[in-house]
Each structure stands twice: as C-alpha cells, then as structure tokens.
Amino acid sequence: MPGGYRLEYASSNRAKCKGPMPCKGSTISKGTLRLASVIDFRGNPTFAWRHWGCTTPKVLANIKEAFPDPSELDGYEELNDEDKERIAKAYEEGHVADEDIPETAQKGAEDDEEKPKKKAPAKKAKDADEDDAEEKPKRKRATKAQVRATLPLLTPLLTPSPESRGD
Numbered sequence: 001m002p003g004g005y006r007l008e009y010a011s012s013n014r015a016k017c018k019g020p021m022p023c024k025g026s027t028i029s030k031g032t033l034r035l036a037s038v039i040d041f042r043g044n045p046t047f048a049w050r051h052w053g054c055t056t057p058k059v060l061a062n063i064k065e066a067f068p069d070p071s072e073l074d075g076y077e078e079l080n081d082e083d084k085e086r087i088a089k090a091y092e093e094g095h096v097a098d099e100d101i102p103e104t105a106q107k108g109a110e111d112d113e114e115k116p117k118k119k120a121p122a123k124k125a126k127d128a129d130e131d132d133a134e135e136k137p138k139r140k141r142a143t144k145a146q147v148r149a150t151l152p153l154l155t156p157l158l159t160p161s162p163e164s165r166g167d
C-alpha cells in the first residue's frame, strides 16, 4: 500500500508528534486523536504519528487526494461522532479547526508574529525629493555658465577697430 493514513486515539503516551515545529517531538498524550502517515518500509508498515491538530493544510490535501471521502480513512469508523464531524469539517475547509491545534503547536504562531515585518520603502520617496531640490540650483548654474561663454564673442564688437584710431 503506497502511502496510507490511520486515525485513532493514542493508546499510550509513547508516540511523539511528527508534525511541524514547534510541536514536533512533543508527546501525544493517551486518548488524543492522532493521525498516522503509514510508510511501507521494506514490507514493514511504519507509523509516523502526529496530533490530529498538527495536520497541515498540505498534508490534509494529500489525504483528500488519496481518500476523497473521510470515511475511507483507516480507523475513521471507530472514532466517536464528534471526531468524525471534526474530520469531515476539516476536509471541507481544507484545514483543521483552530481549537483542534494543540498548545504545543501554537507557540510557533506567536513566534512568527514577533518576527519583524517588511519595512515600507519610505527612504526611496525621500531621496527622490532631495534630487528634485538639487536640480534647481544646477539649472541656474548652467544658465550663468552659458552667459559667461557668450561674453567673449561680444567683446570684439565692443573694442574700437584700429582704422578708426589713426588720424
């Protein structure tokens, strides 16, 4: 069987959650609804357990693809009605309910919020203003230089010609 899943209530406190951080490695307490990814390792099925609440939307999508109806999932029929509904709802919504996410998995969400957010590029707008302010004096200087450049051309016209000097 390539890639199976099983749902059940933890029969002991021994299994560790294989879900995403920060819950990964924490104990799944006895009686907790848990999900196994069943990996066939050389003919020996290996169960990788996680809290039901540690089922990520991506994992849930994979499960749905393999088992379009939750009742096809191994162990589903043995769950109590409340949990069957829980799973059916997650199927519908594409993610587990917030209230199903264990406390051990929620620490991560808080950490994410503490990470610095992307800063708005306010600096760029300020630079543009400064460039604008600089351009005006530059244009003035250019004009002065142009005036100075034209002056030597006018000078010979102002100097009296040698012919008019002699008598």
Ligand SMILES: [Zn+2]
Pocket (backbone or CB within 6 Å): 017, 018, 019, 023, 024, 026, 050, 051, 053, 054, 102, 104, 105
């Ligand atoms: Zn977990």
